[in-house]
Amino acid sequence: MLSGWGRLPLPGRQVLGEDLERVARGMPLTRGLGRSYGDSALPPPGEARVAGSRLADRILSFDPDSCVLRAEAGFSLGELNRIFWPRRFSSPVLTGTQHVTLGGMVAADVHGKNHHRDGTIGSHVRRLKMLLADGRVVECSRESHQDLFLATLGGMGLTGHILEVELVLQRIPSPWIWSEAERMGGLDRFLAGLEQSAAEWPFTVGWVDCLATGRHRGRGLLIRGRWAEPSEAPSEPPAPRKRLVIPVELPSWVLNRLSARTFNLLYYRKQLRRRTSGIAHPESFFHPLDVLIGWNKIYGPRGFTQYACVIPETDGTAGVRRFLGLLTSLGVASFLCVLKDFGGEGEGMLSFPKPGMSLSLDIPVRGNIREMIARLDDCVIDCGGRIYLAKDAFTSAESFRAMEPRLKAWQEVRRRWDPDGRLASAQSIRLLEDRR
């Protein structure tokens, strides 16, 4: 059995090897570190195996002058951080967890707290080396095989196996973060605060208590940060953080409306003062949950999903307000919900971000989950938004078509490079209606 981070298993196993090109040959898909929540890194029904990239993890070159790093697709963001932060370089995009591979980051065209300024990882990728469905190995970029390159950014590994990635790193003044957290009493102030902060700060994100109602609706913490200047940062590079392991699966009832409500309240009240600031460890700023190894076990045997969507702000905050209202009426018991304002739409033909407000919340799987997700999808479609494939497990093909007018163009490119439809995932069968 194989499952995504949400622990909803499907039959299958991954084949691992240092030589990814050999391992991936003939496989329907390559899987990285398995941090996508749903079924995007799982084999299509009827096929037992996917290739695993995590042993193909070598750095192939790094030029400190041009900041260009080339590495095998299984090289992880965690290793990149560990090796390059002390040398004053950083990945231009840092995801919520560092346990992701470069190949996975490209396939999902991931974003981070600096999306409003720096876009997705795709805009910092120069070249990709890929193993195609027909067995050929090609290099693609904006100059060569551009269609393949742009369809692969955010293409969920369905255009070919990503073997190597060339990424432009960013120089940083120090490996520490200067961060501020401010309590926001309600949604209007929160959204205004995000907008204001976006102009001045490279990193911004909001943690919202989506169980609060009435005048408290949309209350939460607004967090913003920037790389610290050498004069304000400690002289030593940050030491590895102590980690806690969640050793066993907790029973499913542990996470209920009451525990979620209590947690959200404590989180909102965790700082006494309205605003706090100071030097922060980059890992606790960018990857806060990585300190709990195996935290997905907290959700118990039934697993969980993440609902991540972006809602355009064409009519101000109405869409976000409506979405939060729907969460309340559906009785979604969610721990903190993450709010992030997106910048422009990237180049990836199927990438998730576009201008607007993104919301992501973890939802424990219960009997009515499909119905619940369908209601949320309807709201997102109405608002002209869309969902994030790396998180999705329950959206229907019909809903996805309705929110993705770009799908047809992407499928055309995909068919050009994989005419026999050899590449597929459990998600592409469910959501894109691939036939096998």
Added chain:
Amino acid sequence: MKVAFLGATRGMGRALARRMAERGDALFLLGRQAEELERSARDLEVRAGQGEVGTALCDLEQPETFGPALTAAEGALGGVDAVVVTAGMFASQEELEAEPARALRLLEINFSRTVAFCEEARRRLLRRGGGRLCVFSSVAGDRGRKPVAIYGASKAGLSRYLEALDHRFRDQGLITVCVKPGFVKTSMTAGLDPPPFAGEPDAVAKTVLRAIDRGRPVVYAPPIWRWIMLVIRLMPRFVMRRVGF
């Protein structure tokens, strides 16, 4: 340390070489495939952030490559004070029983050729007044067990040789470290279901590096396998005949 490393391109060897490079040891890589060696050398160079990592072809199946490869390492590093061998061959008992030629090849690579390579390395290290020779054997050599009759025999022979080498030359300054990995999640074991206590390559590398520094003659990695194997060694024959491991 100045280290000549046979087998750094994959698995536990890759993890150990990275730890060595990152703490500032100078490395020279030996192996069968030039392109693989080059890619691993570049990886280690970037991780170390300084110095060059040289490479030379060396194939356990071709003993005539041993001398020139070690000479190249000595030349590039300005003398070698540690030799690490993680290279080896693995196949399941079923595969080896079905293909006698493959079994013979495995016995040669894991035992006689590895011993021949170690002899070459030992002579050179002793000439310089000693050093460290770290060789990866396996827990499979600790007891005759059903699923590893042939592979285990090759490693049992190797472990005995390394034990004797340590007895024979320690007072001349040559410290021999015999590494006995338990089940470690590498590409070698990728087709097998991991048992409890399966280890990760990087954790093994950490344990092994400490053992090399301290000059331990035998190291189990992950360390818990020392106790697992103690129990297995103590089991009576009639039990071993019945159980499947």
